[in-house]
Amino acid sequence: MTTLTVAFTLNGKPVSLDVAPADRLLDTLRYQLGLTGTKEGCGEGECGACTVYLDGLPVDSCLVPTFQMTGRRVETIESLDARSLAAFERCGATQCGACTPGVVMTAWWIREHPDLLGSHTVRELMAGNLCRCTGYDGIIDAVTEAVGGEGRENRKR
Amino acid sequence: MNVLLPDTLPQALELLSQNGDAVPMAGGTDLMVHWHVRPEAHQHTFVDLSRLEALKPLSWTADMLVLGGLTTYWDVIRDERTREEFPLLVDAARQVGAIQIQARGTWAGNIVNASPAADGVPVLMAYDAIVVLESRRGREQVPLDRFYSGYKQMRRRPDELIVAIHVPRRRYSYQVFEKVGSRRAQAIAKVGLAVTRSDAGWRVVAASVAPTIRRCPTVERLLETGAAVASPSDLLPAIAQDVAPIDDIRSTAHYRTRVMARLLYHDLRDFWGK
Numbered sequence: 342m343t344t345l346t347v348a349f350t351l352n353g354k355p356v357s358l359d360v361a362p363a364d365r366l367l368d369t370l371r372y373q374l375g376l377t378g379t380k381e382g383c384g385e386g387e388c389g390a391c392t393v394y395l396d397g398l399p400v401d402s403c404l405v406p407t408f409q410m411t412g413r414r415v416e417t418i419e420s421l422d423a424r425s426l427a428a429f430e431r432c433g434a435t436q437c438g439a440c441t442p443g444v445v446m447t448a449w450w451i452r453e454h455p456d457l458l459g460s461h462t463v464r465e466l467m468a469g470n471l472c473r474c475t476g477y478d479g480i481i482d483a484v485t486e487a488v489g490g491e492g493r494e495n496r497k498r
Numbered sequence: 499m500n501v502l503l504p505d506t507l508p509q510a511l512e513l514l515s516q517n518g519d520a521v522p523m524a525g526g527t528d529l530m531v532h533w534h535v536r537p538e539a540h541q542h543t544f545v546d547l548s549r550l551e552a553l554k555p556l557s558w559t560a561d562m563l564v565l566g567g568l569t570t571y572w573d574v575i576r577d578e579r580t581r582e583e584f585p586l587l588v589d590a591a592r593q594v595g596a597i598q599i600q601a602r603g604t605w606a607g608n609i610v611n612a613s614p615a616a617d618g619v620p621v622l623m624a625y626d627a628i629v630v631l632e633s634r635r636g637r638e639q640v641p642l643d644r645f646y647s648g649y650k651q652m653r654r655r656p657d658e659l660i661v662a663i664h665v666p667r668r669r670y671s672y673q674v675f676e677k678v679g680s681r682r683a684q685a686i687a688k689v690g691l692a693v694t695r696s697d698a699g700w701r702v703v704a705a706s707v708a709p710t711i712r713r714c715p716t717v718e719r720l721l722e723t724g725a726a727v728a729s730p731s732d733l734l735p736a737i738a739q740d741v742a743p744i745d746d747i748r749s750t751a752h753y754r755t756r757v758m759a760r761l762l763y764h765d766l767r768d769f770w771g772k
Contacts, residue, residue: 345501362499363540365533385531387684389598398572398601404530405602406523408501409548447597460575461592468683469596 349410352420366405367391370417378418378442382471389470392443393417399447399469418442425449425487434483436474444470448484455488463488499540507552507632507661513545515634515657520545522659524568525602527595528611553661556580565663571600571618584665586621586692589675593617596683606660609642612650612710615687615748619711620703621675622663624692630662631655639664649709668696672769676761677705680748688749689757693765695721702762707741707754714740717762720770727770730759737762 348357351374360369370376370393382390384403391402394416425445428434435441444467451457451466463484464477472480502520504510514520520543523529533539547553553567556577563584565574571591574580581588594600594608594617608618609629619642627642631654642663646652654660672695679685690705700721702714716739720727727733734755743754763770 345503362501362544363533365530368534384534386527386595386599389596392598395601399598400601401598403533404526404599406501406526406530406544406546408503409526409546411503411549465592465683466597469598471684 345408347407347411349412350414352416360407362408364407365403366407366410367402369407370402376417376419380439380442389443390440392446399450418446421449428483428487432479432483432486434475434479440470440472444472444480448487451484452487500543502543502545505549507550510545510547510550510659511632511634517543518656522547524604524607525570527599527603528607561667563665563667565605567606567659567661568604571603575600583667584625586624586673586675590617590621593677605663609660610654612646612652614709614711615706616711617677617687617690620690620692620705623703623711623713624694624701625665628664629660630664631658632661633658643713646710668698670694670696674765678757686748689754691761704741704758707743707758716740724771726772730763733759733762
């Protein structure tokens with residue numbers, strides 16, 4: 342088998358393309374579709390830099406085979422409003438920026454699903470996004486602020 | 499690399515019966531790790547399970563919770579009733595990687611990946627879960643505590659799929675799940691423990707201390723008989739009967755044994771005989 346055809350919804354629009362059987366969703370997005378906002382960090386599902394939404398849930402696109410995408414709904418960082426970054430700027434939640442697209446994807450998902458905070462803390466929900474610069478407090482503050490909280494709760498430890 | 503894309507369970511079972519060395523793939527969270535730098539991992543025929551709608555739902559009957567072959571950790575985390583009746587399933591699911599992994603990883607995948615350090619398997623085993631396997635030749639049910647025969651060795655023939663996991667509904671008077679790793683999230687267990695008590699008796703299941711996840715019958719017997727245990731060290735002989743930890747990249751046999759003894763002693767301090 343050399344290629345196979347997949348058709349799915351990407352950032353609200355239908356796409357259809359031929360991919361190699363071993364292609365990861367991350368590769369398809371970056372190298373075939375030119376959506377380079379999604380970053381590759383570890384390639385083993387630890388760091389979350391490659392986070393995209395698959396049928397509305399955050400997933401690591403380095404662990405998703407593109408051949409599974411037929412009929413599915415994929416959204417990337419390119420689909421988000423730039424205003425989603427405002428709280429990140431205010432709270433010092435970005436430094437080098439390598440993790441930021443993935444961090445913002447998970448943060449935005451939490452913001453869109455505030456009911457999750459009945460059972461989970463922001464910190465637990467953000468645990469799949471590693472950041473080697475900020476020390477996390479700025480990120481947790483930004484997410485907390487984005488979901489309408491005070492943004493400094495985690496400093497009162 | 500070859501990919502087969504069945505749309506239904508009968509098609510998938512047919513493909514597995516024709517391709518003896520085919521690898522079923524669900525969420526890919528184990529199979530795809532380091533995928534791009536392991537070309538040898540691509541030299542297989544994969545059977546994609548992701549379209550098999552029949553295997554997705556989690557459901558309840560009068561006497562059991564039925565996890566489908568494609569039920570994910572996140573499906574369980576979001577199920578209110580599971581949180582009430584089988585809280586250890588939710589506790590363990592929340593400690594598998596993070597949301598990105600929980601959204602994709604499946605309970606059946608955790609069972610067949612057969613890692614000695616699995617998080618999902620110990621809690622299922624402590625609830626006496628039953629693995630439902632299906633092939634073109636029919637269905638069989640295997641109790642999870644008799645599913646493994648050695649490191650990565652299990653009672654699944656290559657033409658069989660896990661189509662469901664049955665978890666019997668019981669009244670539990672005690673239950674706990676412990677995972678000791680290097681970090682609170684995104685860690686692999688150095689020691690794991692799931693303990694339950696019901697009318698069926700005690701179940702003590704240990705992870706990361708043997709070639710497979712396994713029950714600890716000697717420790718279970720100490721609990722059943724109310725044997726006197728006055729310190730963690732008193733548990734060491736029983737632990738030595740039940741498990742065989744090793745030194746590896748994550749921990750040492752000595753550390754694992756000591757931590758297991760302390761977890762058992764302190765978690766169960768109300769139950770040890772004086």
